[in-house]
Amino acid sequence: MEPIARPPDDDPREVVNTNFQRAADRLGLDNEMRLLLTMPFREVRVEIPVRMDGGALRVFVGYRVQHSGVRGPSKGGIRYHPSTDLNEVRALASAMTWKTALVNIPFGGAKGGIAVDPAELTLAELQRLTRGYIRRIHLLLGPYRDIPAPDVNTNAQVMTWIFDEYSAQHGYTPACVTGKPVELGGSEGREAATGRGVFYVTQALLKDLGMALTGARVAVQGFGNLGSFAARFFAEAGAKIIAVSDVSGGVLSERGLDVKALLEHARENRTVKGFPGGQEISNDNLLCLDCDILIPAALQCVITKKNANRVRARVIAEGANLPTTSEADETLAARGIHVLPDILTNAGGVTVSYFEWAQNLQQIFWDEDRVNAEMQKILLRAYRQVADRAAQEKISFRSAAYTIAVDRVARAE
Numbered sequence: 001m002e003p004i005a006r007p008p009d010d011d012p013r014e015v016v017n018t019n020f021q022r023a024a025d026r027l028g029l030d031n032e033m034r035l036l037l038t039m040p041f042r043e044v045r046v047e048i049p050v051r052m053d054g055g056a057l058r059v060f061v062g063y064r065v066q067h068s069g070v071r072g073p074s075k076g077g078i079r080y081h082p083s084t085d086l087n088e089v090r091a092l093a094s095a096m097t098w099k100t101a102l103v104n105i106p107f108g109g110a111k112g113g114i115a116v117d118p119a120e121l122t123l124a125e126l127q128r129l130t131r132g133y134i135r136r137i138h139l140l141l142g143p144y145r146d147i148p149a150p151d152v153n154t155n156a157q158v159m160t161w162i163f164d165e166y167s168a169q170h171g172y173t174p175a176c177v178t179g180k181p182v183e184l185g186g187s188e189g190r191e192a193a194t195g196r197g198v199f200y201v202t203q204a205l206l207k208d209l210g211m212a213l214t215g216a217r218v219a220v221q222g223f224g225n226l227g228s229f230a231a232r233f234f235a236e237a238g239a240k241i242i243a244v245s246d247v248s249g250g251v252l253s254e255r256g257l258d259v260k261a262l263l264e265h266a267r268e269n270r271t272v273k274g275f276p277g278g279q280e281i282s283n284d285n286l287l288c289l290d291c292d293i294l295i296p297a298a299l300q301c302v303i304t305k306k307n308a309n310r311v312r313a314r315v316i317a318e319g320a321n322l323p324t325t326s327e328a329d330e331t332l333a334a335r336g337i338h339v340l341p342d343i344l345t346n347a348g349g350v351t352v353s354y355f356e357w358a359q360n361l362q363q364i365f366w367d368e369d370r371v372n373a374e375m376q377k378i379l380l381r382a383y384r385q386v387a388d389r390a391a392q393e394k395i396s397f398r399s400a401a402y403t404i405a406v407d408r409v410a411r412a413e
């Protein structure tokens, strides 16, 4: 077994494996079990040649990692990002195994990605890239094998191409991918599910802490699918969204941003930057704002040893996967900051993906109220288990969450 070195501060795989090893220590797992639970089941790297609109040929690199299939088919999103590499995809696949186990839905973990900046591609190029990727990995996918979903820079349109390409090879198979448009077998409520889940879990913690939601000051890093829906739900519940950002920069208003107007601005300009209802703020400064709730909703490893001492939020609700490095986590705990761990907080997305998959297999359709209510039930059950275990064993929510999840997968294995 590999020695467990202190993690470099920006390696997502070290972050997830450190969390795993700490849970394995608490559970007294032996080295063989640790090996089985850390090594990915299967990983592929593919080269995807794409004829660009201008006639030139470009070759992109894509990955799919199936970390575990012991509790059910592997499940996990597909990310399009220039810095995506095998290490990142492995880390995110492993996080999916612990997340699906924690909320106790019948899946293992997977993740996929292509190293590409989709903003540089036309829609037609993006479609050719997605179809080429699926043609290379479709034999490894399927409703009972591995089911992709959206992640950073992918959406219902990309899921539609995946559905169509997979079905061209295997026959009509809506359950092969989730996050599809409702018109093509997607689930009501899926698009908003991850942001809604962040809201439900945070609301539960605030209640336990006796903290008011009305008037709570919220900062959100990342205004994509997750961040924008989360901001909307918090604002609707009476919280004050004081800052949001995206890859281009951020906006701040101590009086509270008008989220509806901000969504409109982001739709028109493809960024929140320049929103007239606030002043400019950098991503780094947003993370260190004096606020009640900080929601990282962009990329991994953004709260690190460099800024953990300067974070002034009372609660961090991890929307993004693996946003906090292990060393930063210790600093936050020592400073008494409440951290709602990613594998709990952002599990609303995969939970509603589970509902989508189940609806597709049965060819029945739930209404949105049912989807939201069932998702809330699953997330609040997991929240209660985590909160109770943390209190009983005097450990952090993250430690409790990983202990519950790792225990479930180890028993299954």
Ligand code: NAD
Binding pocket: 150, 151, 152, 153, 154, 194, 221, 222, 223, 224, 225, 226, 227, 245, 246, 247, 248, 283, 297, 298, 299, 300, 319, 320, 321, 346, 347, 349, 350
């Ligand atoms: P998205 O592509 O819709 O949005 C990502 C947002 O992050 C965009 O606003 C983008 O501009 C911003 N961003 C990217 N790089 C940034 C940087 N360096 N600094 C600041 N902002 C940056 O993606 P999403 O689906 O909302 O996913 C966001 C996070 O949530 C990811 O960590 C993802 O893994 C996680 N997540 C997503 C889902 C889901 O269902 N979509 C589910 C669980 C977890």
